[in-house]
Amino acid sequence: MGNGSGMVERRPTLGLLAHAVQIIGVLIIVFPIYLAFIASTHTAAEIASSRPLSLLPGSHFVETYRLALFGGTSSFGSRIGPSAPMMWISLVSALVIAIGKIAISLLSAFAIVYFRFPFRSLVFWMIFITLMLPVEVRIGPTYSVVSDLHMLNSYSGLTIPLIASATATFVFRQFFLTVPDELAEAARIDGAGPIRFLKDVLLPLSRTSIAALFVIQFIYGWNQYLWPLLVTTDESMYPVVMGIKRLIGGEAYTEWNVVMATAILALLPPAIVVVLMQKWFVKGLVDTEK
Amino acid sequence: MEKRVRFKSAWLPWALIAPQMAIVLVFFFWPAAQALYQSVLQQDAFGTSIEYVGALNFQRLWDDASYLETFKITAFFSAVVALGGIALSLLLAVFSDRIARGATFYRTLLILPYAVAPAVVGVLWIFLFAPPMGVVSYALQSLGLEWDHLLNPDHAIALIIMAAIWKQVSYNFLFFVAGLQSIPKSLIEAAAIDGARPWRRFWTIQFPLLSPTTFFLLVINVVYAFFDTFAIIDATTHGGPGKSTATLVYKVYYDGFKALDMGGSAAQSVVLMVIVIALTVVQFRYVEKKVQY
Numbered sequence: 001m002g003n004g005s006g007m008v009e010r011r012p013t014l015g016l017l018a019h020a021v022q023i024i025g026v027l028i029i030v031f032p033i034y035l036a037f038i039a040s041t042h043t044a045a046e047i048a049s050s051r052p053l054s055l056l057p058g059s060h061f062v063e064t065y066r067l068a069l070f071g072g073t074s075s076f077g078s079r080i081g082p083s084a085p086m087m088w089i090s091l092v093s094a095l096v097i098a099i100g101k102i103a104i105s106l107l108s109a110f111a112i113v114y115f116r117f118p119f120r121s122l123v124f125w126m127i128f129i130t131l132m133l134p135v136e137v138r139i140g141p142t143y144s145v146v147s148d149l150h151m152l153n154s155y156s157g158l159t160i161p162l163i164a165s166a167t168a169t170f171v172f173r174q175f176f177l178t179v180p181d182e183l184a185e186a187a188r189i190d191g192a193g194p195i196r197f198l199k200d201v202l203l204p205l206s207r208t209s210i211a212a213l214f215v216i217q218f219i220y221g222w223n224q225y226l227w228p229l230l231v232t233t234d235e236s237m238y239p240v241v242m243g244i245k246r247l248i249g250g251e252a253y254t255e256w257n258v259v260m261a262t263a264i265l266a267l268l269p270p271a272i273v274v275v276l277m278q279k280w281f282v283k284g285l286v287d288t289e290k
Numbered sequence: 291m292e293k294r295v296r297f298k299s300a301w302l303p304w305a306l307i308a309p310q311m312a313i314v315l316v317f318f319f320w321p322a323a324q325a326l327y328q329s330v331l332q333q334d335a336f337g338t339s340i341e342y343v344g345a346l347n348f349q350r351l352w353d354d355a356s357y358l359e360t361f362k363i364t365a366f367f368s369a370v371v372a373l374g375g376i377a378l379s380l381l382l383a384v385f386s387d388r389i390a391r392g393a394t395f396y397r398t399l400l401i402l403p404y405a406v407a408p409a410v411v412g413v414l415w416i417f418l419f420a421p422p423m424g425v426v427s428y429a430l431q432s433l434g435l436e437w438d439h440l441l442n443p444d445h446a447i448a449l450i451i452m453a454a455i456w457k458q459v460s461y462n463f464l465f466f467v468a469g470l471q472s473i474p475k476s477l478i479e480a481a482a483i484d485g486a487r488p489w490r491r492f493w494t495i496q497f498p499l500l501s502p503t504t505f506f507l508l509v510i511n512v513v514y515a516f517f518d519t520f521a522i523i524d525a526t527t528h529g530g531p532g533k534s535t536a537t538l539v540y541k542v543y544y545d546g547f548k549a550l551d552m553g554g555s556a557a558q559s560v561v562l563m564v565i566v567i568a569l570t571v572v573q574f575r576y577v578e579k580k581v582q583y
Contacts, residue, residue: 014388014488021385022396029400032414035425039417052428104309111306114297123307130318132570136517136539137562140546140555141324142317161317164310184295194297223407225521241407245525256417263413270405275398286468
């Protein structure tokens with residue numbers, strides 16, 4: 001990135017304009033997050049009485065985050081539930097979803113590419129069709145299934161129904177098709193069975209795809225909202241993205257400093273994953289979906 | 291494309307696909323079939339009897355003015371989110387492509403919204419506009435615009451449109467940047483030598499060559515606006531004021547889980563399913579290489 005077509009000729013004004021557009025774009029993108037951070041460093045009373053909110057940080061960073069993470073009684077006397085346990089639920093769910101999707105898709109793609117078995121095309125198409133059945137179009141009945149299987153308010157209910165992945169299966173299938181046949185041939189001559197071949201040859205070769213898929217699926221898992229809304233009724237099983245809404249409105253006065261601290265906490269883990277794994281993520285996203 | 295070298299086993303491939311198939315059958319196909327089945331049933335108010343009513347639930351939807359209104363709201367919302375998001379991202383990507391130094395820095399910040407959950411996006415944006423301390427609503431007020439998304443439907447829909455675009459800019463931006471980079475530099479250089487200025491080069495070379503990317507993003511953004519914005523709406527306007535920001539997905543959820551009208555909700559699910567299938571077919575007919583088997 002960075003050395004695009006801009007260097008075709010020298011146009012200093014256009015170069016300046018390019019930077020100006022990027023800076024304006026970045027400011028618009030960052031502003032809501034910045035403001036959330038600012039709010040999280042003030043007290044609820046300061047925010048409530050401000051017209052409008054100051055754009056500079058206040059001095060209550062530590063106490064707001066302590067209150068948001070561990071809960072307690074706010075300065076207005078209302079009880080704030082701790083978000084640390086919700087963060088844990090989100091983390092476990094996101095990891096199970098990401099790793100689960102990658103694992104079962106790797107196995108299915110391996111079966112579809114390296115074996116010949118009856119109904120192979122049908123299996124492939126059945127996985128493909130799941131793309132057309134997002135949770136949103138089958139809300140009620142999916143809830144009933146999860147409820148009948150006694151999976152409400154559990155990690156299995158939060159994760160297993162989301163683990164099927166057409167996208168990941170396609171990515172691995174496309175990748176396996178580019179792996180030279182000689183490798184499988186050599187493995188067979190060496191007497192290595194299919195599982196050995198998968199483990200010792202394909203898995204190491206798939207590292208880049210796995211890294212890219214991990215980023216995309218981790219974010220997908222962490223950011224779930226509608227699904228937890230359906231399958232959790234017990235507050236102790238709320239993921240943080242869903243729990244945050246509980247802090248707004250309701251009967252009590254909205255303590256914006258705590259809400260915003262929780263928002264920052266909820267966006268931090270996926271943001272860190274995206275920024276740190278940017279290289280794989282950017283390449284993976286574009287390759288995966290196209 | 292097919293492999294020449296294969297392994298032989300009668301049971302192993304089945305064992306390998308079993309976990310994926312189990313989830314697909316239990317949590318996708320079975321519920322989807324249930325939705326189809328329930329859409330032709332009607333439950334009485336006490337839940338004591340269920341009867342087959344044929345297309346009655348669909349007929350009711352068709353006759354329901356508020357459902358058609360929801361359809362219109364969703365169409366408007368999706369069109370503005372898709373076109374607005376694509377235009378803004380394209381602008382950012384085209385200028386990003388002209389930058390030699392610092393592009394990675396800008397990009398790192400521009401991709402942040404991808405990581406932010408839609409529900410959190412809603413919370414961030416409601417805070418910008420929440421009277422009286424909201425920074426943006428305050429600024430608007432000093433310009434003479436009395437902002438109130440709780441009472442004014444136009445303000446409410448504007449709010450969810452802005453939040454939805456903000457969230458999706460990252461995704462579109464990355465695809466446009468990749469698309470622009472794949473355009474051969476020699477084409478641009480040749481045009482420059484022929485005296486075509488950047489503005490003209492954009493419209494005659496880059497924009498036409500990006501059309502596959504643009505089309506792909508158009509479909510993706512419409513799907514996004516239809517299905518992935520539920521959390522934004524639920525965290526900001528709850529579909530209100532009135533029903534002015536309730537999209538189709540919001541209504542399915544509301545009718546099924548709040549109003550407990552399972553038959554009506556199932557019929558709506560079926561309508562949504564048809565929409566997703568149509569969009570997916572459009573997308574894959576175009577990106578055919580992925581589905582050919």
